[in-house]
Amino acid sequence: MSKIIKIVLAVNLIVLAILAFVYPHLMVGPGKLIPGHGKLETDCFACHAPLSGATTERCTTCHKQEDIGKLTTLGQTIQKPLTSTPFHQKLLKQDCLACHSDHAGVKRFRTEGRFNHALLQADARKECQSCHKSPTDSLHQQITGNCNQCHTQQKWVPATFDHDKYFALDRDHNVKCATCHVRNDYNRYTCYGCHEHSLEKIRREHIEEGIRDFKNCVECHRSADEHDIRMPGRGQEQGGRNGRERDDD
């Protein structure tokens, strides 16, 4: 290799090395930083520790966990918070990088490290409505809390709950949830919430059939069809005299 080529090569590479130190965000940074960190563009070590990358310790130097979602790093009240309720105070542990990625090039193709409800403390995981608004459709407007009966914390849809598995809401039973689930408690139900089914009437009808235990209606009745009666251990019976624990004549 001739001396001139060596010199030209060396000069070019030295210039590139200098550029890397003067403009690190352009030369080695994987994409633009988020707008809030724009001022740190040329100060890589504000967030990155040499040889170990960005660390939570460096994040919390500016972002105090107790202030996140409430105050800015300058101590001013956040006027338009991104979430309705601050939740960083309810995280199981401080691991900023588990969710956050500041460089556009890294953020775009990041499959892991997005928000995960599992990072929240157990109590906070139950308080869905402190962060999420209930949908405005007629069904959800009737419901308060207990979101996890139908929805998982991984995905809103598909909702896994299928009411037909318990009771088909057909004909006269297409009513408001609270008619059967008093106070929106979906762990319980009552069939005596309407005029048709009074306790006295139901009791009389079952006693006539020799059925003494009729507390759990849906154990045998899964729809409004009076002929569609399923008795535990005896399968489905169509019409006729039937019922669990009934007296034999």
Added chain:
Amino acid sequence: MTTPATASLWRSHILPFTLLVTLLGVATVIGDYLLHRLDLVWIGRYLGIPGTLLIIGSLIYSLRKRKVITSGNVKTWLSLHEIGTWLGSLMVLVHSGIHFNAILPWLATIAMGINVISGMVGKMLLARSREHVQGQREHYQLRGLSKNEVEQAVFWESVTFDAMTKWRKVHIPIFIAFAVLALGHIVSIFLFWGWQ
């Protein structure tokens, strides 16, 4: 009108060269597409490591040719050099993807691309040189050398052929530029990346 010699040059040298370069480009696009399609982009992020190791490993040929190491058949080392650099380059190209973020890694990628093309030109020139030194084969055979010794002698004649010497003057500086740029990228990754 195409002469037989021109047709031979096209068929024996330019066509394989074009095919190898095109194949590299096509394989890169397919690899990148598949990783995105299968949601396996993270593999591309780490593909730079085996790619670089393959390229470094293939440099054993250069050491063998300069007789820094003496073991192994130099022709075999050359074949491994060609395959290793092509495959390593493919991995690095998929690793770089088509994402324009920082300048330094892109300069390294471009330098690598030029290096690969230069290497393929070298491969083409070497084949041409071999043809030119075929006449020497008989000379060595008449001197009573064994078949293997004749092959080795013809090989050394071809790699030291004038055209090859000139080509090397271009290939080596390109390689050094690529190596330094790649090293800069690797150092910056070690410095800033969180290996967790």
